[in-house]
Each structure stands twice: as structure tokens, then as C-alpha cells.
Amino acid sequence: MTPDPAISAVAALDDALRQGMYAHIRRARRPVTRDEAAAAVGISRKLAAFHLDKLVDAGLLRARYEAVGGIRKVGRTPKVYEPADIDIRVTIPERRHEVLAGILVDAVLAAGEGDDARAAAVQVAGRRGAELGAAERARARPGRLGAERALTLVESLLARHGFEPGRESPTCLRLRNCPFHPLAAQAPDLVCGINHAFLSGMLTGLAATRVRAVLAPRPGECCVELSSAAAKPSDIQT
Incomplete structure (x- = not known):
């Protein structure tokens, strides 16, 4: 049976850290870096990267590499995250x-x-x-x-x-x-x-x-x- 994307998305948000970062990114109205998302919930950049990629896998966020503010700096271009175009609705039984x-x-x-x-x-x-x-x-x-x-x-x-x-x-x-x-x-x-x-x-x-x-x-x-x-x-x- 193919997993329901809406249920997968809700399951991905069953974590306080992911909820916090997802809410922060939605409020930002712009692409957010891993460092910014980590600071928003008070965790390390590495742990934030793990949770952010889970949200991407669930279809809640989109990710790409982009120079912050359009300014290119020396070194690797940072990965940024923004909300995906998704409307989550879960009802049991399903309603359309x-x-x-x-x-x-x-x-x-x-x-x-x-x-x-x-x-x-x-x-x-x-x-x-x-x-x-x-x-x-x-x-x-x-x-x-x-x-x-x-x-x-x-x-x-x-x-x-x-x-x-x-x-x-x-x-x-x-x-x-x-x-x-x-x-x-x-x-x-x-x-x-x-x-x-x-x-x-x-x-x-x-x-x-x-x-x-x-x-x-x-x-x-x-x-x-x-x-x-x-x-x-x-x-x-x-």
C-alpha cells in the first residue's frame, strides 16, 4: 500500500524541534539557512540539518543551494530551506x-x-x-x-x-x-x-x-x- 503523503507529513511534524523549525521557516517568508533554523530552536547546525532534511523528505520543505541575500562569498554556497506548496489535511475516513x-x-x-x-x-x-x-x-x-x-x-x-x-x-x-x-x-x-x-x-x-x-x-x-x-x-x- 502506498503511504499517504499527508499522513507522512504529519508524522514528520511529530517532533517539537521539527515543528519549531518548520514554523520559523514559514514565518520567515524567505529561504532560511541551516544556521538560522538551528538558532531558532537552540540546537546544533548538524542536528538541524538532520531534522530539516526529514522535513524535505516528507514534502513539507524545499531545499536548494543559494547565496544568502544574493551575495556570493568564498566557500561553499549554503543550503537553504523554504516551505513547499503543500496543504496538509488528514481526515479518517478520507474526505475530498x-x-x-x-x-x-x-x-x-x-x-x-x-x-x-x-x-x-x-x-x-x-x-x-x-x-x-x-x-x-x-x-x-x-x-x-x-x-x-x-x-x-x-x-x-x-x-x-x-x-x-x-x-x-x-x-x-x-x-x-x-x-x-x-x-x-x-x-x-x-x-x-x-x-x-x-x-x-x-x-x-x-x-x-x-x-x-x-x-x-x-x-x-x-x-x-x-x-x-x-x-x-x-x-x-x-
């Missing part, structure tokens, strides 16, 4: 509010005056899902997909996007987690419709023609079920 937010923003931008905002959001969600599915198909190159093979590919893809898929049968995939919760609880018709369109679009992008996404909500789970087009979905609601 940024995906939903992106869909809604695109829908607002795409909708003309008098257009139905809900319909625009569903359309954008379908397109986003299709892009995701097409990218996965290009990566995996699965060829022609039967229902069971398609569901196996879909299961792996959705696991990486926080849906916690579980195979109820060879031809049925339930999604144990809704990445858009608790927003789905506030506006279930809207969010479930977007989710359904997103997953349907994903199947289209994958060219998984033998699988369909249907609304089949269950308490505590995602509202969508993926199953063979020939199978009878469980408890379908529209």
Missing part, C-alpha cells in the same frame, strides 16, 4: 471537499444567466469523472473491459480517492465512505446527484460499458453503487 468545491466553482463559472445551477454542477461532475477515468485508462491500458475486470480496476481507482470500496459480489461494488460527507448530509439531493454524475462519468472515461453507477443509498455509506449492467442493483432509489 476540494473535489466537490472545484466542481461547484466550475459550474458557477460555466453557467450562464438563467441556467439551472444544479444541472450545471451535474454536467461538470460528469466531465470531471470522465477525465479521471480516461487518465486511468491511459495509465493502465486495460484493453476491452468485462464487468468483473472493470470493477477490479474501478475498485483500485476509487480506493485512491477515498471512497473505501468493498466488493459485495464479483459483479457489485459498494462504496463504504462518501468523500463529500458531511456536505452530503446538508444537501443530499445536490451532492448525491453530483457524486452519481462523477462516478458515471468515470465509468465512461474508463470505457467500462458493462458497469453502471446507480443511486442506492445506505446509512453511513456512499449513495452510489457500482454493478454489472446485467446485475440487479440492491435497493435502487432515484
